[in-house]
Amino acid sequence: MKTIVFFDFDGMLYKKDSLLEFTKFSRGNISFYTGLLLLLPYLIGLKLRIYPNEKTKIKFIRHFFKDYKYDDFNTLCRNFSLTKIEQNLAKETYTKFLNHLENNHLVYIVTASLPEWIEPWSNQFGVSVIGTKIEVQNNLLTGNFSTKNCFGIEKVSRIKELINLDEFDEIHVYGNGKGDIEMLTISKRFI
Template sequence: MRKLALFDFDGTLTTKDTFIEFIKFYRGAFKFYLGFMLLAPILILYKLKVIPNWRAKEYVITYFFKGESIAHFNEKGRAFAEEFIPGMVRKKALDKFNQHIAQGDLVMIVSASAVNWVKPWADKNGVELIATNLETKNNRLTGRILGRNCYGSEKVSRIGSQIDIRDYSDIHVYGDSRGDKEMLELATHPFYRKF
């Protein structure tokens, strides 16, 4: 039976949250910090668990990206993946990631970050990606998430919609946060903050 390796992206394969870094890359440091000052009340409500993760995320996406052309957004996503993500990747995590690929395991990145900047990196490394999709209307971002945010139990649902976990005797899961808890429970070999 083949082995399965599931990797969270932000904070597990990378040293930083790529969503935050992508906003800085896209809007520049001044607009980034100004935006987060204005969004502070929303982020406090999220930290206090008054509003859920996906809702807080939509507020951030709406503020920074609503109305942006999806073609331009994807172009910036590709540029960010090429220019910045390689410098954020943890060496030990990448070594483990490449080891699974070399062994012929099915390797999947399962991320709450958006497809738009994670997919170019996943494609370059020849692995599958499950991530959050952003809604568009008339080829422009609406500020909303399409479907559900790929976080927590949604990670497990999305994995189950793509593969049958029972086909794998060895399941290696790598995660670093509360959003990975349910995915880590699938593992025969869970790795939590090991890098």
């Protein structure tokens, strides 16, 4: 029996919001909280559902990372991934993650976060990340995305671009947020 498994990352496999945690890690608390104050109108708009998720995320990325050297960004991502992710894994979900790997299931992480700060950790398990891709020009982050934000229906679209789901007898999906609802519909067994 051929089984594929999709895990959402933030709030499911990882207990926190990795974008916020990575930003705190890479920019420091003072810069992080000052930036949040400056971005507060957009964050409130997001919570009130009057400002879109993707636009808010782009404002956030631009504020904190625009014109960052991609090589330096990747170094920060690697350091975060290999020192911080393990500390904040959701134990029950992580146990299921490991069980699927032990059973030789094909496992993916599907996330709205950037793969750069997850892959150094996930690569240790041979697990690929499907996520939002950051735009880079001349080795500098532009503050934009080179793909759509991997959230909601975009998660399903990105999965189907890469994988023929008809080849699998079982499809397990682990997701618990509003950005996972559509992904749960592809499951032949959702958790």
